[in-house]
Amino acid sequence: MSKKIVVALGGNAILSDNASAKSQQDALVKTAKQLVELVKKGNQLIISHGNGPQVGNLLLQQQAADSEKNPAMPLDTCVAMTQGSIGYWLTNAMIQELKVAGIDKEVVTVVTQVVVDENDPAFANPTKPIGPFLSEEEAKAQMNATGATFKEDAGRGWRKVVASPKPESIVEYKVINRLVEEDVITISAGGGGIPVVGEELRGVEAVIDKDYASAKLAELVHADQLIILTGVDNVAINFGKENQESLTNVSVSQLEKYKAEGHFAPGSMLPKIEAAIDYVNNNPSSQAVITSLENLEFLGNEGVGTIISK
Numbered sequence: 001m002s003k004k005i006v007v008a009l010g011g012n013a014i015l016s017d018n019a020s021a022k023s024q025q026d027a028l029v030k031t032a033k034q035l036v037e038l039v040k041k042g043n044q045l046i047i048s049h050g051n052g053p054q055v056g057n058l059l060l061q062q063q064a065a066d067s068e069k070n071p072a073m074p075l076d077t078c079v080a081m082t083q084g085s086i087g088y089w090l091t092n093a094m095i096q097e098l099k100v101a102g103i104d105k106e107v108v109t110v111v112t113q114v115v116v117d118e119n120d121p122a123f124a125n126p127t128k129p130i131g132p133f134l135s136e137e138e139a140k141a142q143m144n145a146t147g148a149t150f151k152e153d154a155g156r157g158w159r160k161v162v163a164s165p166k167p168e169s170i171v172e173y174k175v176i177n178r179l180v181e182e183d184v185i186t187i188s189a190g191g192g193g194i195p196v197v198g199e200e201l202r203g204v205e206a207v208i209d210k211d212y213a214s215a216k217l218a219e220l221v222h223a224d225q226l227i228i229l230t231g232v233d234n235v236a237i238n239f240g241k242e243n244q245e246s247l248t249n250v251s252v253s254q255l256e257k258y259k260a261e262g263h264f265a266p267g268s269m270l271p272k273i274e275a276a277i278d279y280v281n282n283n284p285s286s287q288a289v290i291t292s293l294e295n296l297e298f299l300g301n302e303g304v305g306t307i308i309s310k
């Protein structure tokens with residue numbers, strides 16, 4: 001049966017071995033091939049994606065700016081720039097792969113603004129890891145030199161952290177829905193969306209978590225399913241330990257219990273779990289799925305992916 005699906009792409013669907021434009025474009029061609037499998041099944045896709053590595057790199061590139069002729073761009077604008085670059089690569093890759101599959105469908109990237117609360121406590125407590133992974137020594141040297149905050153990221157190294165307020169609404173969600181009704185594949189809410197506040201939609205310095213933004217988008221467009229693609233086939237309890245156990249079908253209440261027991265690392269798996277719980281609580285007849293890109297074509301088979309239901 002045809003479904004309206006929000007698919008959120010994690011880091012490894014965009015970045016493989018390095019962060020060059022060519023390498024990211026190549027990774028997105030592979031991703032597009034998998035996404036087209038969902039289109040072949042008659043589904044309507046609304047694609048979102050992360051930007052943590054890309055926006056962090058872009059912010060570092062701003063250090064080459066001088067203050068007048070070539071000013072540094074603020075973080076909200078850097079988020080918009082990554083929506084543009086990743087959106088361009090992915091639109092292009094989707095058009096090519098749809099052509100190969102003989103499917104006549106249009107694809108468009110929507111520059112998407114996401115409303116946040118300017119009093120969100122997240123502004124006083126940066127938690128969102130962005131940019132490259134550093135050693136502890138490198139991170140501490142950067143902290144001393146720039147005053148920026150760096151934190152250890154889920155056992156993988158140290159990264160710069162920035163404010164990450166919760167998405168409250170999505171400015172363009174109605175036009176995204178109209179595009180879906182017109183059978184257009186949209187790429188939207190990239191990098192969690194451009195964070196804006198107030199009636200005047202003023203941009204603020206933050207990076208919204210793309211899992212929360214994708215769940216909000218799925219809620220607003222009344223999607224049938226939210227699929228979060230990441231680096232693992234399944235969510236696990238006791239992750240990385242000898243008694244690690246993969247989750248296949250799990251209820252929201254069971255997942256809440258595992259969350260309270262601390263099974264999900266903040267900054268990596270925890271936002272996906274919270275996004276999935278929020279989405280399913282707000283859309284009780286829908287399902288959230290967390291799995292790998294490679295598993296996408298096998299979704300629906302017994303034991304494939306972690307399926308979260310009410």
Ligand SMILES: Nc1ncnc2c1ncn2[C@@H]1O[C@H](COP(=O)(O)OP(=O)(O)O)[C@@H](O)[C@H]1O
Nearest residue numbers: 010011230231232235236239263264265268269
């Ligand atoms: N309980 C868990 N189950 C599965 N993976 C986990 C768990 N806790 C942490 N992880 C790690 O979190 C990663 C996903 O986070 P991350 O790489 O930050 O997300 P993204 O794919 O959106 O870029 C997984 O690939 C895995 O290495």
Ligand SMILES: NC(=O)OP(=O)(O)O
Nearest residue numbers: 050051052191209210
């Ligand atoms: N904005 C965002 O959440 O990006 P990542 O998923 O790449 O961390």
